[in-house]
Amino acid sequence: MKEIRNEILPGVFLTCLQTDKFKTGLLSVSFLTRLCREEVSQNTLIPSVLRRGTTRYPDMDAIAARLDSLYGARLEPVSRKLGEIQAVGFWADFIDDAYLPETGSEPLLEAVAELLGEVLLSPNTRGGLLLPGYVESERKKLLEDIRARVNDKGAYSRYRLTELMCAAEDYAVDVLGNEDTAGSIGYVALTKRYKQLISTAPAEIFYCGSADPERVKRALRDALFLLPRGEIDYDLGTDIRMNSVEEDVRYFTEEMDVTQGKLVIGYRLGECMEDPDPAAIRVMNAVFGGGVSSKLFRNVREAMSLCYYASSGTDILKGLLFVVSGIEPESYDLALEAIRRELDAMKSGDITEDELRTAKLSLASDMRTLSDSAGLLEGFWLSQNLQGLEYGPEELAALVEDVSLADVTAVANSLECDMVYFMRGPEEETDEED
């Protein structure tokens, strides 16, 4: 499964993975733009509004009927945050030609690519402007999504840590934006932003399926020949902060209506980001809090029965590491201390051969498993392409296998704790329960 990458239109790059392993094909288009407070909500809204109707399929009913007739193909708006780059567009999946139950069915790749082009480039407009009704309806739903962030307390606590810890950085926002940035979007401004986005943003297209790259290229060129291409803005990247914002760790506690407390700790990966070694960073994270054999899971969750979950994760593009844990509010100090102790062990190289071997084994296995899922491959290659990296999952697995104990402790020693966030229930109530 070798990836082939081509520039099919100015600033439009197609990555093709030909394989007959999967029963479905996947096609995605992502326009890349700077993640920033001012535009983030607008950008996220664009594909959702486009998905409401086109000149040929004027409303959701018409698009739905078309997709159903293509054996339930899916075409969904998507907006992602990759470091400080926002990737907005669509992804589609559809069953492979080999599994169409009726002979003589139209080939789905071309049909889906055509619909994708239609949705992207021929929206239902009046006087050249996106329909106010569609914009207003999707804007309200975006606001509903923004407000609903609070429903999932685990995800919300991570969101709050990022927002508070990176307050002065573009990274603070997530792809939905907030009520201010989404609240005031009108259809005239959104039409303008839409036109600017499709004409100036570089685009990454990804295909994975059984079609040969020439056929894919042809289908996409046919579907996108109307794509306006102006001066492409390649000035994209992520500003990596090496040190914590203040000399001392910042602490933030917030009260919400919860029985289980959520403890989230944010670290800067620090100096190792000068010349980051993605394999070493991943292995460090795996030993520390990446899975059931990690120090956090075994020693904080299992050994101390302190919490239901304790794990860590990284954003390598931005150079951050997070620890997340669900705990009894009274265990706050104990849990914080236990997590610190495990990190100190990482720093001093107190890592057994078994710990290192298991972490590498499961990471290398995860990397190899990427190639079993078209969806995971899509995310992997988008991230690789943004970083200008050309190696695939198999090579990354081999790099992981080569990481040494010294590499891991070097990453651990480079970490700087920046903020501790704690979400807990109202103080009086928990006291009463005791």
Place this chain on the structure above:
Amino acid sequence: MKRTDYTAVGETLYSSVLPSGLPVFVLPRRGFAKTFAMLAVHYGGADRRFTLSGATFDTPAGIAHYLEHKMFDTPEGDALLRMNAAGADPNAFTSESMTAYHFECTDRFEENLRTLLSFVCQPYFTQESVDKERGIIAQEIRMYEDAPDFVVYTDLMKSLFSHSPLRDPVAGTVESIQQITPELLYECHRVFYRPSNMALCVVGDVDPEAVERIAGDILTDGPSELPGRDYGPEEGPEPVRTLTERRMEVAAPIFMIGAKLGPMKTGPEAQRDRLAAGLALRCLCGPSSPFYIRHYSDGLLNATFGCDIDHGAGQYVVAFEGETPEDPGAVLDALREELYRIRKDGFDKALFLRQRRAAYGGRVRALMNFSGVAAGLAGGCFAGFQPMDSFGMLSSVSQADTEGWLRDNLDPERLAMSVIYPKED
């Protein structure tokens, strides 16, 4: 092993029942790096009252889930860690009707399969280890209790049922798990963890004969008497209460509307019934149905809306869930109105045909989900049918079957609703 080809979807299934009574299913997937294996036990949160050899057992809510947590303990240590050290990613889950232990790996499959089968067969609990787990499970329960999706579901089950064990959450409550002892766990293991009450399902680039051989080596108990499950007297069709409301820290009202659909069927009849049910719900309110699109457009519903059928404790349940910025009562009214309309007019023919086509595509897509396929094979085995046969059966499920299913099962006057409103300021 018996080989069955499903050429239309490019699959070959190998199956057999071992002398121990264990059903084994292997779906080879050439060219994939990972292999997924699941050993499922036909025993879940709802199986609390049962009889065996004349004796009746009453066990606390949450015991099947507690047992799942403790099964990873072995005299040689934590099986989770042992499998992880051998490159596998092991885990487990408990539903109302099933406990499943599974792993995924890219290497050393046979070794990991042996470990999985061994620890599920050999209970090893001490008072100390059982007591220690209580804190972890209590935290898990607390986490669920803070999750609005979970609370709205639990409230709905309590609204629908008068006495079925489906009223209680699978994990039990912090109070109910206090009654769980090592002796009770051993007892439940002895009663339910019999090879003939399990299914082994493997999806990946493996040799089916090797899977069969390893399972035969490790699961050696012969077939034995299976427990009688007692879910109490059959529930009547009416919900206990039609509306349950509460407040939590959520942004907008979260609702779940449900109905009891009557006793569960088994065998191919159950399979046809489920296919008809799936099509009926797709046409009624699926993501490309006129009902959903109309109310997505007018703002009553958003993309969180969905519906599903659950089966457990001998019972089918349908649930429609979502979030609305408006009055949840308006959603209930709209759904009821649509049900009446379809009872009278039926579905539009073109709509039915395209939904059936889309359902086929959806099933092909679902084959790519290894864990879903394995869980489907186990669930089908426990209900007496082969889910792979659905590809062939789907085209014979007619519009009349689908409309008939809706008329017979979903009475617009027997819906219950549970709502979580935002806290008042």
